[in-house]
Amino acid sequence: MLGETKRNRISERREATRREIVEAAWQVARERGLAEVTLREIARRVGMQAPSLYGHVASKNEIYDAMFAQAWTQFHEGVRGIDQAIPEDRERALIFFARHFFDFAVHDPVRYQLMNQRTIPGFEPSPEAYAPAVAVLEDLGQRMAEFGITEQEDVDLWVALIGGLVNSQLANDPGGDRWGRLLERTARMYLRDLDLTTAGTTPVPTTNGDRSRA
Amino acid sequence: MLGETKRNRISERREATRREIVEAAWQVARERGLAEVTLREIARRVGMQAPSLYGHVASKNEIYDAMFAQAWTQFHEGVRGIDQAIPEDRERALIFFARHFFDFAVHDPVRYQLMNQRTIPGFEPSPEAYAPAVAVLEDLGQRMAEFGITEQEDVDLWVALIGGLVNSQLANDPGGDRWGRLLERTARMYLRDLDLTTAGTTPVPTTNGDRSRA
DNA sequence: GTCTATACACCGATAGAC
DNA sequence: GTCTATCGGTGTATAGAC
Incomplete structure (x- = not known):
């Protein structure tokens, strides 16, 4: 027709x-x-x-909504795009992800502000716009689980640590690297704590031999 | 007269x-x-x-400015007010401060938003309003120096970690305790990393016997 | 000196002509 | 679909009453 x-x-x-x-x-x-x-x-x-x-x-907020969804979709696709480049080593992989997130945030502060801070007065992302953000979090949980990090507390802590570095960087040294260069140290610190915390409860492989990837 | x-x-x-x-x-x-x-x-x-x-x-921003100064002054005075209650132990002291900051932030999210996030369009705190914020940071630096934490990087990391916990708490679990209960663990994790990082460079006392307080 | 009244330029949003 | 006209908001400014 x-x-x-x-x-x-x-x-x-x-x-x-x-x-x-x-x-x-x-x-x-x-x-x-x-x-x-x-x-x-x-x-x-x-x-x-x-x-x-x-x-x-329909409204100005619908524009914000589209921007919100677009930003999270961009990040999600970016993460999928670098999938084959993920290091095998647990520490390197965590740093790799953190660096990816950090750079994505610092590269476009306005986008990060829209994604992660509720700063626009009347705007609340719609469920549809929020979906890609949820997908990213689910992806993160799955990838961390591949390294034996399954406890919600452990994932929460990791998210908070990286978010803290990003926030400090954007707020106190925009355009610089004062907190960005602490990423590796933070990852090592986190993993050391993780091994101590979960020692005796869940065995965590130091290398990641059982990870299957296409 | x-x-x-x-x-x-x-x-x-x-x-x-x-x-x-x-x-x-x-x-x-x-x-x-x-x-x-x-x-x-x-x-x-x-x-x-x-x-x-x-x-x-003189303007609406002057009201925000007064609020900004008032908030940081409140926090500064609060810190001074609990001075005699600071534990001698380094780890306990750090947790004590972090908890104080965390509770102060979570207790009044709007106040925290004004203090730590540049979210109001035209508003930039005046130098006078910023002064108490600087005083708080100087206080923090001094207190951490009392524990042998003098490197700017180390202070930066600590600030980012606690800020990350606060942000995650406010953004993802307002009114709850999902990230608040990670405070102690974060402090221990941080100190352990600190001892490993600065080992051999600057001796750090595990107890704090040389601290003089009125 | 402190207030009221009024106005300006901007905002998001709507109604209705074409 | 796009326009003009307009509505009820906003921060800000000023003239003038008392």
Whole structure:
């Protein structure tokens, strides 16, 4: 049927416009800050009047929502993309992941702010937008389990440690490396503690010979 | 002179009104969120019209500034207040401080947000408001030095670790204790790493016999 | 001196013409 | 779909009453 192809073409055009809007929102956010994004400025950049945006987007928060989902999807795909580069060694692997997360965060502070801090007044990510964030956490849990790190407390601690380094870096030395260079040390410290804590309860292999990867 | 006492009385009244305004701002912030504070709502609570606030305050950011300074001063005084209760033992002392900071943060998330996150669009704390924050950091450095922790990297790491626990707690389990109960473990982990890292470079006393306190 | 009244420029959002 | 016009908000500023 011709109707369908036409409908698809229209739908594609609509989606493209939506992407344009979200991309313009990213631009404004990076230039002026996340909270300083205005519909009028977005509209100006895509060549519209502000109210016309409502033909493609239900609200300003829906734009934030799309950005939120996009950011977490980006990170998730990034992690999957480097899968074959993961070191076999447990310590190196943990550092590898942490460095990936750290660089991703520091590389785009505005994106990190949207992903991890509830800073925009009325905005709460929708369940659909939150899904890729959950997927990332599930991935993390699975990968850590491959290293014998299965206790929720242990994963919680690791998440908090890396998040703490990122936050300190962004807050107190943006653009620098004052906390970034503490990543390796933090990972070693964490693993040493882990071995001491779980000693006698769950055997943890120092190398990772039983890990199967495609 | 009568003129001076009168001037003082007026000045006192003015200062009291200013305190009232800042206190109302805290109320609004805790009820609706830090970014949702409006001058009109503050004015309503102190029985004024919004523009009348400008007789006591130069701008909205000056209110945030006063709140910022007040929060850090509160913390600083709190730390000084518990001075005599600090354990002699290095590990216990570190945990004691961390717990104090953690509880202070978790007890009033809005206050912590204002103190440690740059989340309000146009607001940057003035040098005067920042002073008590600097004083707290200097205090921390001094106290850690008493335990032989003098390297900036070591202090940086400690700050990041505790901050990470606080952030995770507030972001992922507000009102709970999922990351709070990791404080002791984190302190032990940190100290163990410290002893290994600085072994052979700077002797670190396991007990703290040479600490002089009034 | 302190307040009220009024206004300005901006914001997100909506209604309705075309 | 996109426009203009407009609404109820916001922070901020000023004129003028008392």
